[in-house]
Every structure is written in structure tokens, then in C-alpha cells.
Amino acid sequence: MGAVKGTVSYTRFYVWGELEGSFQDRFMRSIRNRTFEPLVAQEPDDEHIGWCSIEDPFDLELTRDKVFNNNFLNLALRIDRWRIPQPVFKAHFAEAERQHLERKGREKLNKREKDDLKVFINKRLRKQVIPAMKITDLSWDMDGQVVRFWNNSAKMHERLLEIFEKTFKLKLVPESPYSNAVRRGITEKQALSLVNLELSTFHKRGED
Amino acid sequence: MDLLDAIEAGRFLGREFLVWLWFESEVLEGQFEMPDGERFELWLESQLTLESEAAEQEITRMRGAAPSFTSEAHEALRRGKLPIQARIRIERGQQAFGCVLTAKTMTLSSATLPQLIKEDEEERFYERMYLIEELEKMVDSLYERFLSLRLSPVWETQVLPMIRRWVADSKQADAKKYRAAWAEVAPIGKGKKAGWVIEAP
Numbered sequence: 001m002g003a004v005k006g007t008v009s010y011t012r013f014y015v016w017g018e019l020e021g022s023f024q025d026r027f028m029r030s031i032r033n034r035t036f037e038p039l040v041a042q043e044p045d046d047e048h049i050g051w052c053s054i055e056d057p058f059d060l061e062l063t064r065d066k067v068f069n070n071n072f073l074n075l076a077l078r079i080d081r082w083r084i085p086q087p088v089f090k091a092h093f094a095e096a097e098r099q100h101l102e103r104k105g106r107e108k109l110n111k112r113e114k115d116d117l118k119v120f121i122n123k124r125l126r127k128q129v130i131p132a133m134k135i136t137d138l139s140w141d142m143d144g145q146v147v148r149f150w151n152n153s154a155k156m157h158e159r160l161l162e163i164f165e166k167t168f169k170l171k172l173v174p175e176s177p178y179s180n181a182v183r184r185g186i187t188e189k190q191a192l193s194l195v196n197l198e199l200s201t202f203h204k205r206g207e208d
Numbered sequence: 209m210d211l212l213d214a215i216e217a218g219r220f221l222g223r224e225f226l227v228w229l230w231f232e233s234e235v236l237e238g239q240f241e242m243p244d245g246e247r248f249e250l251w252l253e254s255q256l257t258l259e260s261e262a263a264e265q266e267i268t269r270m271r272g273a274a275p276s277f278t279s280e281a282h283e284a285l286r287r288g289k290l291p292i293q294a295r296i297r298i299e300r301g302q303q304a305f306g307c308v309l310t311a312k313t314m315t316l317s318s319a320t321l322p323q324l325i326k327e328d329e330e331e332r333f334y335e336r337m338y339l340i341e342e343l344e345k346m347v348d349s350l351y352e353r354f355l356s357l358r359l360s361p362v363w364e365t366q367v368l369p370m371i372r373r374w375v376a377d378s379k380q381a382d383a384k385k386y387r388a389a390w391a392e393v394a395p396i397g398k399g400k401k402a403g404w405v406i407e408a409p
Contacts, residue, residue, distance in 0.1 A: 003333070003336075003337075004329070004332075004333055004336070008307070008316075008317075008318070008320070008321060009315075009316075010315070010316070010317075011313065011315045012315070016404055069330065072337070074333075141341075148340070152310075152315050152317055173211065173404055174215070174313070175313060175314050176219065176222075176313055176314055177218045177219060177221035177311075177314055177351075178217065178219075178221070179211075179215060179404075180351055181218065181355055181396075182402050183348075184348065184351065184396060184397070185396060185401055186396050186397055186401070187396070187397055187401060188399070188401070188402045188403075188406070190355075190359050190402065191214070191402035191406050192406060194214075194221070194359070195213075195217040195218060195406065196217075197220075197221075197358070199220040199224065199261070200368055200371075201372075202227055202285065202288075202290070202372055202375050203286050203287065203375050203376075204375075
């Protein structure tokens, strides 16, 4: 959340690469290929990631008019994950294990049987829970070549970098003092100077 | 040099930027000017976090009306702690902006913007983005100003000694001398612009 309403906390990313030709159709095809697909309890995946509408995370019918607003490309990154509380899982597993052993007349399950039972319990419990959903707005100013991503966590940034590059075949440079300096237009010589500078000492040594 | 290495190598600039912003807002009494001549007022307010360079665990977190003006904040600077996060407030005409600036990443968070006036949802989005860009423009212009100073010999010869005197005693800031030092500072970017990858000379 954030691009449309809510808290204004975000990270800027700079787009590395040029937009060539009529990119809108190409982008729409790539976005549709990476549109979010809901999790299914019977499938083994623990998590799904993909794009959804910035207006409504349940709107997965992404069309050009929902994505492009003048010079902005607006999407939301949706990540759904099954989250079964550990104590609940453990309790169900212990009960199933007890019944299984009783049926087989044995004292212990081997590793493979335990793994199979875990998968079975997971599938059964997934039918009773709703996946945890994480939505993060993204707004790409295509004139300024700036992407604003409404999340400041490094982990989420990694997820964004991966899916953005796969979708748009363009790299993102995260905001930082150095990348901002490049965007401000420092020269090659100044860039070399910057990375070789050292932190200034502002206090009198011996007082720290 | 690899871009990620350059990003890591330049992280410290964010902390220096916050020290300079703190210093300049006190010396110039919060009066700033954009390259196009537009003026605004800026000061550090309500939230300030300082961290020791020697020991990363030594953190001073301050909240209140104006923590940067307190003796505790100046004492932390004297002891070698540097700001890693600060809330800034900018007033431009009737408009008030605010945000928390994180030194390491230069990200803006918990920003406050002037009240939106558009009714239509789509128009509100454009208005919101416009105000965000205006806030960024002001912060970026300050950063550019800081870079031009930091990359100039004037930083070592004149400005850094002035900041050190101000750290030792905040009453020791001479606005006249500081303004005069700027006469020798050239704007950044006169020459071939840097790309994302630094080419070895």
C-alpha cells in the first residue's frame, strides 16, 4: 500500500537501461505471464509471488488501462504464503503419527514416512487456513526512470529486483548515497573520488 | 569497480549528509534555497537517531519537539556518534512536508505531505505523486549541494574545521564565514557524466 493512499514510506530504484520501441504491448504480455496466481491447498508450493492491480489485490485481470496511467506504470506485488502455526501443525502431526503407528502396530516411523505424513498434514491444514497475503505498491515513473516501491525492507527489495528484471528485462539500481550522486549528475572523475573518500571525523579524538 | 561495491563504499556519505544538514540548518537558521531560487525552511525535528562509529551497538534514540537542539544530541556528536536517521520538516510557502531520512539507504519514510485537494481518485494519485516528487526534489537539491561541497577542497580546508568547531560548541558557528566559503565551491557534474559502472582510468 502507499502509492494511492496510506503511509508514504518507500524506496526509490533507478531503472538501468532504456525503454525501446513500443514497450507497452511487450510489457503487458510479460506482466500477464507473471500475474499473481492464487495458492492451491493441494499443490506443494508454500508461496506464490506475482503482480496484481494497484487498486485491488484480488483483481488479477490486468489490462492496459489498469496498469498504465499517463507516464506511470502502476502495479502491486502480491506474495501469498501458507502460514500454519507451528503448535497447530505439531499437534496434528503428533496425533496422525500416533494413529498411523497404532494401525501399523509399530513404535516408530522412518524418515520417508514422516516426510509423507508432513505433506499430508500440511495439505489438510491448508484447507482450514487463509494464506498470509503481502501487498506492496509499485509505481514506475517512466519519464523519470524511477520506480517507487512502498516497502523499505531489504528482503522485499530482493524479491522486487528478481521479479522486476524477469518481467521487464531491465535492472533496478537501489537508492543509496552513491546511486543518488550518480543520478544527480556527478562526473566519472567525481564518482571515482567519491568511492575513495573516507568518513570525515567531526569530533575531537579522545572524547569518544 | 562493481556498482554494488560502489554503493557499499559510498554508504558513509548519508551520515555525513545528515551531519551537514544539521549543521547548515542551525547555521543558516533553517533557510535554504533551491538552484532555481525557490526558498524553503528546513529543520530537524521530533526524531533523531545517532550511532557510534566505533561500536555499532551504541545508539542514541531521541524523540521530542526538537531533539537536535538538545545538549544530549550535541554531546552525542562530541562523543563521535553520527546521525543515522533523522526526521526533517520542510516548509515552503503554505506547504509543509516532513519525512524520516535514513542515512545508509537515503530512503524517505513516514512522510507527511500537504493536504490533497483533488476529489477524483485518479487525480488524487497524480497529486500525491506530484507532492512526493516535490519533496524528493528539495531533498535531492540539498544532497547535490552537499556533494558539491564534499567534492571540493573547501570541505577539508574550511567547512570541516567549521563543523568541528560547531560540534565542540554549537555557538561557534559563523554564518558569514560559512557563506563566504561557498564562493569557492563549483557545482557538480562539469565533465563526462558517470554511468552506473565506474570505468577504471
